Amino acid sequence: MGIDLNSVEEEEEEEASAPVGLLQPPTVCLELWHACAGPLILLPKKGSVVVYLPQGHLEHLGESAAAAYRHDLPPPQVFCRVVDVKLHADVNTDEVYARLSLVAENEEVERRLNEGGMEGEDEAEEAEGERSSVMPHMFCKTLTASDTSTHGGFSVPRRAAEDCFPPLDYVQQRPSQELVAKDLHGVEWRFRHIYRGQPRRHLLTTGWSAFVNKKKLVSGDAVLFLRGNDGELRLGIRRAVQLKTGTPAGALYTHGSNHGVLEAISGAISTKREFQIYYNPRSSSSDFVIPLGKFTKSLGNPLSIGMRFKMRYESEDSAERRCTGMVTGIGDVDPMRWPSSKWRCLLVRWDDGLTSSRQNRLSPWDIEPIGNASGSHALSVPSSKRTKICLHPANANFSAPHGAARPDLVESARFHKVLQGQEFTGSHALEGITIPSSQPSTHFRSHHPIPNPNTNPHITYPCMGFVESLRFQKVLQGQEIYPAAYPTRPFHSAYPTPTRGYSLMMPPQASSPSSVLMFQPNLCNSSGEGSNESAETGNVFLSGGNRVKERPEKDCRLFGFSLTDRIPARNEVVKGDGQMDKTLGHGCATGSALYAICATPL
């Protein structure tokens, strides 16, 4: 089993007797926690090794956590030992969350990975089979309008009532009983359970509306009943995934202000001190604490544009489903603050076309590749099958001493090449422009020269050398890119018709190296499809908050672009405003990314 049940319960008692002044919320029932968290949640095991992704953590916290561009941000991924796992539930919302206590162990893990000595750690995550076998009788029902209306009670599905509730005396005319169920906080709720109506059905009447009101349940939310092996009834809720209104109030008020959280964690990482992560499994679509095995395995899989994959997800009726899609882009989400991060580095298109409802940026460990990579035009980037991990040493904590050629980094150097190929280092050129004094990627270019795209057909969008980047700088200045004061907060001004009059076409196959700039449309209006207004209503920004203000100079052209669900084929020519506008208005959900392929013509 993943988590030692006894140890958790011991800690529960321990905290219960601790002084009140500590203000530690009590830990909650393990099974109920997992039932509320959903079937897909894999919680790291105490004592195991995980990969912590600060970028995902920041997204989880709601971005408000990072004030500005800080040089003391943590590296994009950190190997950590899980010192402690505590399960909690929000007092106000009943949302389940976990507190993970982590200690950075970068060097140790990296060394053992290189020595191949981390095989035993692959069992860090819970085996789901074991957990489901332990999971007792339970059911989960999404509430209907009738269930939440003040007009009546709760209609219990027949199977569920027979499975979880004590049996009724069906001889009687209208058999009934009182049910007592404890919620996540141990609070008892009493319901009148009656079997009546024509045809007969199970209902919860008296007591039900009080529960609905207190928990502020609405139709679409789900309740779950769980009968423990001791016969005790437990009761949890899973709220419907609602549109996030600005900042997540729960995380904010429960754990205090997020302001400076990441700075504090950064300090704890660099000094190997223990730090705590509050993780709300239902508010994030992608995990930012990954079991080591899952992480290394995902990086071992080859990633390529056009690659097909499947992913597990939780359907609306809380069942585990699978869906499939295709990778349509690979690149950094935030090359300014976290260059070479794997976090959501994949742009995907879903087969069922549910673009808006589902996340379109995934991390490699979110997906499982499907055998037949439909790669006629796919541009695959292979990786060593049994990669020994060494992270991109953009941060001093991870890097070897400058100029020192360590023999054990030969393999990792090759890995760097691959990663850079995946990451479209055009963004590095961007960094060189906005922050000319700091050129983090220069060092690595000099140490590991970029492979020639012609000799390495896998790399589709080859990197520019430093000289080319200087020339590119001139191009961008022609575009009047203004660095924002706070790169994390994009402008909110109206967009001055960015693409109108641009000649959009793909570069000829023999053209010189092109580059990829990532844009982030911040406000999209799907109603503007096909009209000229689509470009006005959707603001387009350079990643990091820089705004393209006007058309490029004549010596630069946008040769292509790619939206969330559409990447042009290599030879495809995309031309004119209309189509660009249409595409902008069409598939562009808030937060999705636009890849524009720019290059100077030969």
Next chain:
Amino acid sequence: MGIDLNSVEEEEEEEASAPVGLLQPPTVCLELWHACAGPLILLPKKGSVVVYLPQGHLEHLGESAAAAYRHDLPPPQVFCRVVDVKLHADVNTDEVYARLSLVAENEEVERRLNEGGMEGEDEAEEAEGERSSVMPHMFCKTLTASDTSTHGGFSVPRRAAEDCFPPLDYVQQRPSQELVAKDLHGVEWRFRHIYRGQPRRHLLTTGWSAFVNKKKLVSGDAVLFLRGNDGELRLGIRRAVQLKTGTPAGALYTHGSNHGVLEAISGAISTKREFQIYYNPRSSSSDFVIPLGKFTKSLGNPLSIGMRFKMRYESEDSAERRCTGMVTGIGDVDPMRWPSSKWRCLLVRWDDGLTSSRQNRLSPWDIEPIGNASGSHALSVPSSKRTKICLHPANANFSAPHGAARPDLVESARFHKVLQGQEFTGSHALEGITIPSSQPSTHFRSHHPIPNPNTNPHITYPCMGFVESLRFQKVLQGQEIYPAAYPTRPFHSAYPTPTRGYSLMMPPQASSPSSVLMFQPNLCNSSGEGSNESAETGNVFLSGGNRVKERPEKDCRLFGFSLTDRIPARNEVVKGDGQMDKTLGHGCATGSALYAICATPL
């Protein structure tokens, strides 16, 4: 007027248009804020100089803010410039609070004080007369059971309705109108105001219960209506002072975790950076940010045991009252962490005997001396009438360089003598025991020799010289005083009959210098009065968490003691266990202090 009304309102608008991401709560209406805060609140003026008392701040935060004994705690009092004042109201509870932005200006203020150049700054606090003249028509009513019952509406006092509400057409049978009032957050509340019944009276009916429910008002809380000069109606609430349940949830969840707040402020003080203080005027019985003038004036008053004083307080019907009392003890509350702090250094007894309901420890600026100091046995400690302030340099930030005799500190040196006389440096001797390596007071003793008590009859409990303090150290060791690991958290073990068998008597008048140790009974059981159990149930600690474990050696005796509401007269002899136990069980409320007067016999 104390606060520039215009500037506050400008800032309000400024913040309203600021991006939401900043998460700054909006500032609130100045008059309404003051109405809710109560008549006694004097808020420092922007730009003025104040004295900040970290010890009081810590108490305000609920003690949970300080983890352990830290050497980087701020000094006990810090001169600060008020950079900004913002008025807020808690979104959930409507509690008013202020955010003060302070910058430490110790040296500057100290210098100007010594030069006598701070006269102009005495107007730093608001003149209350001006404010009350500006204060518009308002009334405040404590809610009755009928007011808060679902059965009916709100009974408006006749004067109040005529004063604040628009006039009704009394010709009609049952004249009524709709009132619209804005609360602290600008939210509008609508009430039906009707004049009916036999005899006629003003009532708020429709809309009232919604307000009561939303604000979670209970009988005992107070509502206040305020009619602005523009005729606009405003509405505030003052909740009844309830028993604090552990930590103040409001401060904790509104401003994030308090953990480490003081450490951060300490850093800001030492580096002269701006820092913010959140101040909830209704949750603290004593201010920890004092206008400079009030502070210096209070230290200019002579303080003595037996001195009578008066103090303003807010009665239950929110009116301003005065009560009188007598000083029964003077000494440090926490000599371990904040030696020589003025915070709550006065132990008082109230004339009306309301020991339990009212704070029995006050700071000098809380009280106003009454002319006739009933000083037959009063032991007054005079101070220079026009004192130039220089603080006790226990902290390096305040102290002059060692060995450097600065001419401008001559006057301040004299002030030190006075302060030391007030502070019963017996606590310094304590420090010398628990932390032998740090003897903060030694430096000043050597520089400014303690005056002979015989030549200075004003000093009742004269300070010991360093040699005497060493001898005293031996005495205390004989008592087996064990320094606690965490002085902020007292032991909770049973009390091992501390006074049993002690001979308690006052020293003869001609005896050698005695000293005062302060004890803090932590758990008191008033039911044990007169029985032998009283000593067992009430734990007694040395202030700072040190515990007296056993009887003193025969060369030391407890010559007297004083409880919260009782200090023995100079010649009074208090003897035996029984009486000690009885007194312990009698007047000893949790948190009150026991002064035991110890000395070695001649």
Next chain:
DNA sequence: GTGTCGGCCGCAAGCCGACAA
């Protein structure tokens, strides 16, 4: 002058089976 109560009214909470998807 105002706190509390009984009387009274009306609405909506909430229990029921009918009916249909």
Next chain:
DNA sequence: TTGTCGGCTTGCGGCCGACAC
């Protein structure tokens, strides 16, 4: 099998003057 509805009852929210302190 179960979601929604109309019918029906009931409890309480809430407006009123009576009465008393």
